[in-house]
Amino acid sequence: MVFTILFYTFVVATAIQVVYYLFFCSFAFEKKKEKNGDVNIPISVIVYIKNNADILTEYIQHLVKQKYHDFEIVLINNASTDNTLDILEELQKKYANLKVVDVKNTEAFWGNKKYALTLGVKAATHEHLLFTEIGSKTLTENWISEMASNFSQEKSIVIGYQKLKRNKNSLSNLFIRFHHLLNNIQAFTFTKFGNPYKATNHNLAYTKSEFFRVNGYINHVNLFIGEADLFIKDAATKTNTTYTTNVNSFVGARKKITFKEWISLQKKETILNSLYKTKHQFLLRLFKISKVVFYILAIYIAVINWVIALPVVIGYFILQYVALGKAASKLQEKNVILLLPFLDICFVLVQISIFISNQISKPKHWK
Structure with missing residues (x-):
């Protein structure tokens, strides 16, 4: 009786995982999207410093x-304590399209990044804004052009991709990049089907009108x-948001992230996940929980009758390789999935560890 219940639970968990990976396939095998071919809009590039x-x-x-006909760069200096402002002022003399916004600390918004970004948006000359941060760098001279080409009369928010820096000799770096890839595949797929929920301020574009709306x-x-x-949560709709996977639109992280730094970021992600819309929280948790249940019950059933479990597990990994492999190729991350079964199991173990850690010491809101 117990085995029967657990077996059917295993079947349900497997079915949920299959649906998710077929869902991801729709993004992975998507044909090249049509874009606005005539890009004449001026762009304000906003850089947080x-x-x-x-x-x-x-x-x-x-x-x-950057090869673009009309763009300004708005440099937001958020109360730096080094000589950042001095350098910015010298650079402003050298380049005519630079605009410096020097943010002073105030009692109400002491060190507040969102307050600084708001001042940057208000200072921007143009309606179309493209955000990045100094922790990333453009990978081609056509970054602005490619991101701007995704704006249209209907699309006022464009989500871009940030590549993490690779460390060839680090297994933890490989896992971090696998986790990053999986998160972005989910985010792009949800956006494709009219449910955007995630973006990065290292590569994100939207209009002033959306911001003030x-x-x-x-x-x-x-x-x-x-x-x-959280801006995406407030501003994105089924029709006003798009994404781009063109390699010219990518930015790359300047530094390698350590495993300790990544764990700290995951704790912040735990807070963010709890602030997403209810449907997004449910769907993201369902993916993780069903994956954990799949592996636990696959081991249990394999011990009792491996003939039943083995074909299912093999089929699961084949589907993973097809969906994630194609998506990884699209995002120029082919090497990330070389150890896919091992990385996927690590993903489960890390999720369990983070859950246990949060139960012992619940994360607090960063304020």
Whole structure:
């Protein structure tokens, strides 16, 4: 009786996972999207900066080389304590399309990133805004052009992709990039079907009109995380949001992320997940829970009767390789899935560890 109940539970968990990966296939095998071929809109590129004097000159010299007919760069200096402002003022003299917004700390918004970004948006000259941060760098000279080409009369929010830096000799780096890939496949697939919920401020574009329509970050201004995700929650609709997987639109992280740093980010993600719309919370949790149940019961059933479990597990991994392999190729991340079964099992173990850790010491809102 117990075996029968667990077996049917295993079947249900497997079916849920299959549906999700078939869902991901629709993104992975999507044909090249038609875009606005005539891009004439001026763009304000908004860059968030805080204590980055050491890399600032190199970063700006690289960014101004973008091949686009009309763009300004709005540099937000959020109360830096080094000589960032001095360097910005010198660069502004050198490049005519630079605009510096120097944000001073106030009692109400001390060190608040969203407050600084709001001032940057207000200072921007143009209606169409493209956000990035100095922690990332453009990978081609056509980044602005590619992101801008996705704007249309209907689409006013464009979600881009950020590649994480690769460390060839690090297994933890491989896992982090696998987790990042899986998260982005989910985010892009949901957006494709009219349910956007996630973005990164390292590569995100939207209009001023959308920003002011929802009063910017007003609903979560005192929460020191989620400037992109929670804006998407407030502003994105079924029809006004799109994404791009064109390689020219990618940005890349400047530094490798350590496993300790990544764990800290996952704790923040736990908070963000709890602030998503209810349907997104449910669907994301269902994916993780069904995956955990699948592996636990696959082991249990294999011990009792491996003939039943083995074909199901093999079929599951084949479907994973097809869906994730094609998506990884589209996002220029082919090497990430070389150890797919191992990485997927690690994903389950890490999710269980984070859950247990949060039960022992519940994360608090970053304020």
